[in-house]
Amino acid sequence: MITYILRRLLYTIPIVIGVLLLTFFLFTVVGGDISQQIAGKNADAQTIAEIRHEYGFDKPLFWSLDSQFLDHFKKALTFNFGRALDREKISEKILRGVGPSLSLTAPMFFGTLAISISLSLLVAFARGTWLDVTVVVLCVAGMSIPYLSFIIFGQYFFAYKIGAFPIMYMPEQSMTYSLALPILIGIAAGLGANLRFYRTVMLDEMRSDYVRTAFAKGLSTPKVLFKHVLKNAMIPIITNVVLVIPFLVLGSFLLERFFGIPGLGSLMIEAFASRDYFIINAMTFIFALLICFFTVLTDICYALVDPRIQFE
Amino acid sequence: MNKIQSTNLITEEILPGRSLWADGIRRLRKRPLAMICFVIMILYGGLAVFEFAAELAGWEKASVAHWNEITGPSYQKPFAPYEWIKEDGSKQIRREWFGTDFLGRSTFRRTLYGAKTSITVALCASLISLAIGVPLGAIAGYFRGWIDDLVLWVLSTLDTIPYIVLIMAFAVILRERTVFGLHLRGITAVYLAMGLTSWVGICRLIRGEIIKRKESEYVLAARATGCSNRRIIFRHLLPNVFHIIIINLSLRFVGFIHAEVILSFLGLGETDKPSWGAMIDSARAELARDVWWEMTAATAAIFLLSLALNLFGDALRDCLDPKLRVD
Numbered sequence: 256m257i258t259y260i261l262r263r264l265l266y267t268i269p270i271v272i273g274v275l276l277l278t279f280f281l282f283t284v285v286g287g288d289i290s291q292q293i294a295g296k297n298a299d300a301q302t303i304a305e306i307r308h309e310y311g312f313d314k315p316l317f318w319s320l321d322s323q324f325l326d327h328f329k330k331a332l333t334f335n336f337g338r339a340l341d342r343e344k345i346s347e348k349i350l351r352g353v354g355p356s357l358s359l360t361a362p363m364f365f366g367t368l369a370i371s372i373s374l375s376l377l378v379a380f381a382r383g384t385w386l387d388v389t390v391v392v393l394c395v396a397g398m399s400i401p402y403l404s405f406i407i408f409g410q411y412f413f414a415y416k417i418g419a420f421p422i423m424y425m426p427e428q429s430m431t432y433s434l435a436l437p438i439l440i441g442i443a444a445g446l447g448a449n450l451r452f453y454r455t456v457m458l459d460e461m462r463s464d465y466v467r468t469a470f471a472k473g474l475s476t477p478k479v480l481f482k483h484v485l486k487n488a489m490i491p492i493i494t495n496v497v498l499v500i501p502f503l504v505l506g507s508f509l510l511e512r513f514f515g516i517p518g519l520g521s522l523m524i525e526a527f528a529s530r531d532y533f534i535i536n537a538m539t540f541i542f543a544l545l546i547c548f549f550t551v552l553t554d555i556c557y558a559l560v561d562p563r564i565q566f567e
Numbered sequence: 568m569n570k571i572q573s574t575n576l577i578t579e580e581i582l583p584g585r586s587l588w589a590d591g592i593r594r595l596r597k598r599p600l601a602m603i604c605f606v607i608m609i610l611y612g613g614l615a616v617f618e619f620a621a622e623l624a625g626w627e628k629a630s631v632a633h634w635n636e637i638t639g640p641s642y643q644k645p646f647a648p649y650e651w652i653k654e655d656g657s658k659q660i661r662r663e664w665f666g667t668d669f670l671g672r673s674t675f676r677r678t679l680y681g682a683k684t685s686i687t688v689a690l691c692a693s694l695i696s697l698a699i700g701v702p703l704g705a706i707a708g709y710f711r712g713w714i715d716d717l718v719l720w721v722l723s724t725l726d727t728i729p730y731i732v733l734i735m736a737f738a739v740i741l742r743e744r745t746v747f748g749l750h751l752r753g754i755t756a757v758y759l760a761m762g763l764t765s766w767v768g769i770c771r772l773i774r775g776e777i778i779k780r781k782e783s784e785y786v787l788a789a790r791a792t793g794c795s796n797r798r799i800i801f802r803h804l805l806p807n808v809f810h811i812i813i814i815n816l817s818l819r820f821v822g823f824i825h826a827e828v829i830l831s832f833l834g835l836g837e838t839d840k841p842s843w844g845a846m847i848d849s850a851r852a853e854l855a856r857d858v859w860w861e862m863t864a865a866t867a868a869i870f871l872l873s874l875a876l877n878l879f880g881d882a883l884r885d886c887l888d889p890k891l892r893v894d
Binding site: 276282286398399400404411524530539542543546547 | 825
């Protein structure tokens with residue numbers, strides 16, 4: 256077991272190096288020198304040279320002991336990402352954003368999960384009936400509406416027209432009141448794809464022989480559904496669920512942007528808008544690490560849930 | 568010989584064989600919903616071609632294609648009649664189907680033009696991702712060894728970065744840049760960013776399929792008759808997984824159209840010409856003034872096309888690859 260986990264963790268090293276190479280290529284080699292942009296249009300040559308020196312743009316790209324390439328790796332591996340364009344420490348910015356992001360996405364995640372799994376069991380049980388067909392058509396319809404439209408219309412009707420919720424995030428109000436609408440919109444927008452996925456998973460299980468046996472020996476429907484089907488459907492559900500968790504930290508950046516929630520998603524979008532490659536770089540690396548970690552976790556959960564899987 | 572003749576006597580006649588595609592299309596024809604979706608897709612495609620031709624040839628008569636023409640007062644409500652003085656001074660009672668925007672341009676015409684922008688973006692992005700993903704996946708799956716390791720490493724690396732972050736990063740970096748003498752602006756940067764980031768899925772899929780099929784009898788037969796590796800991959804294996812590419816593509820198309828909306832919202836999309844993403848983006852400020860029609864028109868246009876593509880893609884999968892069927 257421990258050797259298996261260690262080996263899985265070793266596999267992530269080349270991937271982390273790959274991510275670092277890619278971000279270096281994107282943001283340093285291609286993105287390059289943004290000193291002109293930092294200094295502004297009317298800056299003289301000396302100011303630009305100072306800025307170039309401060310951010311290290313004047314260092315050689317490769318082939319030197321203090322090259323930007325080595326610097327990039329050193330920064331990432333020591334988690335010392337330096338300062339953003341507004342001179343604030345990037346690590347502080349990121350830590351500040353985690354809380355609001357999680358308080359938006361965690362309820363969204365659990366809400367979507369609970370609703371879609373219970374509905375999918377119901378729909379899979381009623382397969383072939385009008386209820387099933389209606390739900391599937393509604394799911395596809397929900398998937399066909401752009402995410403942005405969900406947010407804009409939701410904000411317009413429920414916050415602006417009806418006034419049941421605040422339009423923007425208000426730090427002085429309670430979290431529940433401020434975040435209720437974005438959470439609801441997020442659940443509504445994600446429900447279609449999730450429900451459809453879980454329905455397929457449940458249907459695959461419903462067709463197995465053990466379900467027929469369970470019904471044949473006279474078990475009640477709820478017992479078959481929740482004790483037999485749900486347990487066996489855990490494997491595909493876990494893969495799907497665990498891999499979504501890193502994205503919870505990223506937050507739903509569109510929702511955060513629209514409702515002015517000061518989370519990591521807002522930070523990311525602001526960084527893209529101001530072309531602050533330092534922040535984008537740091538966040539991409541941290542997300543990549545999180546995703547690597549949760550991929551390993553998925554494999555371990557897999558083995559724990561399914562006794563047929565050997566630690567090879 | 569006798570045996571064959573006797574079986575012939577029993578079955579009376581030998582049915583002519585049908586190809587996978589003929590069989591699939593025959594099954595598809597029996598599904599009215601899929602055929603309706605197909606017609607909708609054709610209509611959208613035809614619209615895009617029409618707008619393209621009208622713009623290229625500069626047709627004067629095709630007034631529907633003139634999205635930039637001012638046809639009424641600004642923020643005119645849909646279907647509401649209004650008085651409009653034409654260029655020659657004559658008065659006319661007009662009504663706009665979907666209303667007008669802040670400059671008095673017809674929302675209807677802009678929505679129609681948006682079809683051209685969005686479909687061009689999705690089509691070019693699909694072609695780029697196919698051109699990278701399919702050969703790479705096929706070669707990795709066929710040769711295995713170090714090539715496979717290398718491709719898998721690139722795939723896992725790209726998979727580790729959240730897709731939307733990757734696409735935004737590419738779009739930011741490619742924008743307003745000159746590559747090989749080609750100035751990347753507007754939608755060119757958009758579909759390049761999407762194409763260069765989205766080939767991962769199709770590459771993985773093709774690699775898996777090739778690994779599954781490369782030991783099959785027809786590949787062995789091809790190798791026994793002395794076919795080169797290149798011939799086996801491109802003439803024998805890839806045609807046999809082609810339907811998987813098509814199914815994947817029809818579902819991927821929707822993703823590209825929706826990604827264009829997000830990129831436009833972030834200010835990384837088309838800026839000079841109307842696109843659905845740009846319409847939704849500009850409409851978000853106008854909603855506060857109760858101008859709901861621009862937003863609704865763009866959303867409805869995306870919704871209808873996505874719905875048709877989703878349903879058609881599902882039907883196509885059911886008809887072409889029964890093993891992939893979900894129910």
